[in-house]
Amino acid sequence: SYVLSQPPSVSVDPGKTARITCGGHNIGSKGVHWYQQKPGQAPVMVIYYDRDRPSGIPERFSGSKSGNTATLTISRVEAGDEADYHCQVWDSSSDWVFGGGTKLTVL
Amino acid sequence: QVQLVQSGAEVKKPGASVKISCKTSGFTFTAYALLWVRQAPGQRLEWVGWIKAGDGNPKYSEKAQGRVTITMDTAANTVYMELNSLTYADTAVYYCARVGRGWYEVAFWGQGTLVTVS
Numbered sequence: 546s547y548v549l550s551q552p553p554s555v556s557v558d559p560g561k562t563a564r565i566t567c568g569g570h571n572i573g574s575k576g577v578h579w580y581q582q583k584p585g586q587a588p589v590m591v592i593y594y595d596r597d598r599p600s601g602i603p604e605r606f607s608g609s610k611s612g613n614t615a616t617l618t619i620s621r622v623e624a625g626d627e628a629d630y631h632c633q634v635w636d637s638s639s640d641w642v643f644g645g646g647t648k649l650t651v652l
Numbered sequence: 653q654v655q656l657v658q659s660g661a662e663v664k665k666p667g668a669s670v671k672i673s674c675k676t677s678g679f680t681f682t683a684y685a686l687l688w689v690r691q692a693p694g695q696r697l698e699w700v701g702w703i704k705a706g707d708g709n710p711k712y713s714e715k716a717q718g719r720v721t722i723t724m725d726t727a728a729n730t731v732y733m734e735l736n737s738l739t740y741a742d743t744a745v746y747y748c749a750r751v752g753r754g755w756y757e758v759a760f761w762g763q764g765t766l767v768t769v770s
Contacts, residue, residue: 576756578756578758580758587762587763588697590757593759594754594757631696633757635756640702641687641702642699643689643698
């Protein structure tokens with residue numbers, strides 16, 4: 546089955562840039578989607594198909610992909626960005642696959 | 653606006669069954685697929701199954717196959733998930749969600765339903 550790997554945690558100072566990675570075999574051939582989940586709440590999509598942003602999501606959120614790694618970048622980090630971030634792809638053999646999630650801490 | 657409203661929390665005994673509903677609004681129900689995703693305490697999001705509302709054809713994860721049934725009521729714009737033979741490992745928040753226009757991203761989520769097996 547297909548596996549996505551994320552670092553368990555990332556810490557960043559307010560106003561700086563946070564980068565959260567998501568690794569998977571041949572991920573370059575798959576559309577990568579990112580979700581923000583705050584405690585006690587449902588996930589919210591923040592990036593879809595690698596780099597597209599849904600309406601209402603700040604431009605500070607961006608996505609990219611290189612080799613076997615996709616990256617969610619949050620610029621000018623704010624206290625309100627503190628949350629768990631999950632990556633997801635669709636795989637023909639495993640269907641819907643999610644990463645383990647990364648807890649973003651704003652120092 | 654798109655809304656997915658799920659039924660309330662459930663507490664079940666091991667071996668019992670649970671059925672959760674997800675009432676949708678704000679979009680053409682039969683134009684999309686709806687999926688169920690669960691999140692056990694401290695665990696990653698896990699896909700359980702999905703149904704294409706246009707044809708009512710469900711598909712289940714290998715892990716859930718044989719214990720889960722996803723159905724829908726087109727007239728009520730509602731989708732259901734029933735999970736049988738519950739074990740303690742099924743304790744989780746279950747989310748109903750809708751795909752986006754690209755079909756393979758999860759564009760909208762319900763508020764979640766906590767199922768506790770105790």
